[in-house]
Amino acid sequence: MPSRQAPVLLGVSLKMYFGHHQTLNWTRKVAAVADRHPAVTSGAAKLFVLPPFPAIVPVAGLLSGSGVDFGAQDVATEDSGPYTGEVGGPYLKEIGCRYAEVGHAERRRLYGEGDTVVAAKTAAALRNGLTPVLCVGELDPVAPDEAARRTVAEAERLLRGREGAVVLAYEPQWAIGAPEPASAEHITTVCRALRDWLGARPHHAGSTVIYGGSAGPGLLSRLGPAVGGLFLGRFAHDPDAVASILDEIRLGAAPETAVA
Numbered sequence: 001m002p003s004r005q006a007p008v009l010l011g012v013s014l015k016m017y018f019g020h021h022q023t024l025n026w027t028r029k030v031a032a033v034a035d036r037h038p039a040v041t042s043g044a045a046k047l048f049v050l051p052p053f054p055a056i057v058p059v060a061g062l063l064s065g066s067g068v069d070f071g072a073q074d075v076a077t078e079d080s081g082p083y084t085g086e087v088g089g090p091y092l093k094e095i096g097c098r099y100a101e102v103g104h105a106e107r108r109r110l111y112g113e114g115d116t117v118v119a120a121k122t123a124a125a126l127r128n129g130l131t132p133v134l135c136v137g138e139l140d141p142v143a144p145d146e147a148a149r150r151t152v153a154e155a156e157r158l159l160r161g162r163e164g165a166v167v168l169a170y171e172p173q174w175a176i177g178a179p180e181p182a183s184a185e186h187i188t189t190v191c192r193a194l195r196d197w198l199g200a201r202p203h204h205a206g207s208t209v210i211y212g213g214s215a216g217p218g219l220l221s222r223l224g225p226a227v228g229g230l231f232l233g234r235f236a237h238d239p240d241a242v243a244s245i246l247d248e249i250r251l252g253a254a255p256e257t258a259v260a
């Protein structure tokens, strides 16, 4: 496995928190932060944003030239046809998306998505040239080794028979929407296990493991180099918080290698 210094990947899902104008205003501010922040301009950090579907096209315009990537919070299992309310991978690709999130705990819990649907959405993203941001993570708090075992098994199930680079977002379901993230030891143990698992699979070369679940400023510096970045929710709503995490990256929080 070749070893190289990879940029820290910072993803933000806006979920359904903001209105349209708020989404665009937030994007303008984050683009301005990215334009001038040395962590981004030096290539030490890479940002991506997942706005609600109707905002993707205007967000693409606002991010143009900023180096910030964007994608969708979901993708249909099918590519086209009579699927009311769905948005397919070819459409997302056509409007410039780089990423499609799949398997988020909220989609599992609130919309009944299970492994079959999540695996099909992962496949849909990959066959359309979108990088899946595949969320994995245990439902209830368990010891770090057990969480690692369950999460690797989940990744194995969801990616069986697939190839291509993925972003594996380790999101322990119990840590989403919580006051605090999982402990640094817990996050590091699971992310390292996921990295090792991916690292032994050359057909997933170029993949990255990031952590999400109440992540915010101050976390990355405590995680050490096994974690490839963060997947942010509420604690990225203030653009200054994004800048503050970029400051941490500039000061040295960097993943040891890409999984490649």
Ligand SMILES: O=C(CO)COP(=O)(O)O
Residues within 6 Å of the ligand: 013, 104, 171, 175, 176, 177, 178, 212, 213, 214, 215, 231, 232, 233, 234, 235
């Ligand atoms: O689910 C998340 C990112 O996808 C994390 O959300 P919170 O950081 O708001 O808990």
